[in-house]
Amino acid sequence: MAEDIEEHEEDTPTGRKKGLLIGLVLAVVLGGGGFYAAFSGLLPIGASATHAPAPSHNADEVAFVALDPLVISLGPDRGNRHLKFAAQLEVEPHATASVSHLKPRVLDVLNSYLRAVSINELEDPSSLIRLRAQMLRRIQIVTGEGQVRDLLVTEFVLN
Incomplete structure (x- = not known):
C-alpha cells in the first residue's frame, strides 16, 4: 500500500510537467499564428487595417468644397468638453455649385451626428475611420x- 502511494506521487509531478510543457508549446504556436494573421492582414485589426489604398483620380476630375469648421459642445455631463472638427468634401466637378448650396444642411447633419x-x-x-464613413454616408x-x-x-481635436 505504501509502495502504491510512493509510485503515485512520482507520476504526478511528471504529468504536471508534461501538461505545462504542452500548454506552453500551444500558447507559443497560437500566439505566433495570431500575430501572423494580424500582421499579414487576414484579421481586420492593427496597422494594416487602417491603411487603405488611396483611390487614384485624375487631378482634373476632382473638386473640393471646404466646410466651415464646427466646434461642438459635448455637454455638461461630459465635463464641458468640445470637439473641433473641420473637413472638405471631394465632389464631382459638375456638382460643386449644388453641394456648396447645400452646405448648411451638411453642417447640420454633421453637427447632429457628432453631438x-x-x-x-x-x-x-x-474609431475615426468608422465615424468618417458614417458622416460620409x-x-x-x-x-x-x-x-x-x-x-x-x-481637423479633429477633442478638448
Missing part, C-alpha cells in the same frame, strides 16, 4: 447620390 456620438468613441483613435444622403465622393477630415 450624438459617445465620448469614448471620440477618444478612440481607431449622411452627407451623401443630403446631397444626393453621385455628388460627393469622399469626406476629408482636416
Whole structure:
C-alpha cells in the first residue's frame, strides 16, 4: 500500500510537467499564428487595417468644397468638453455649385451626428475611420447620390 502511494506521487509531478510543457508549446504556436494573421492582414485589426489604398483620380476630375469648421459642445455631463472638427468634401466637378448650396444642411447633419456620438468613441483613435464613413454616408444622403465622393477630415481635436 505504501509502495502504491510512493509510485503515485512520482507520476504526478511528471504529468504536471508534461501538461505545462504542452500548454506552453500551444500558447507559443497560437500566439505566433495570431500575430501572423494580424500582421499579414487576414484579421481586420492593427496597422494594416487602417491603411487603405488611396483611390487614384485624375487631378482634373476632382473638386473640393471646404466646410466651415464646427466646434461642438459635448455637454455638461461630459465635463464641458468640445470637439473641433473641420473637413472638405471631394465632389464631382459638375456638382460643386449644388453641394456648396447645400452646405448648411451638411453642417447640420454633421453637427447632429457628432453631438450624438459617445465620448469614448471620440477618444478612440481607431474609431475615426468608422465615424468618417458614417458622416460620409449622411452627407451623401443630403446631397444626393453621385455628388460627393469622399469626406476629408482636416481637423479633429477633442478638448
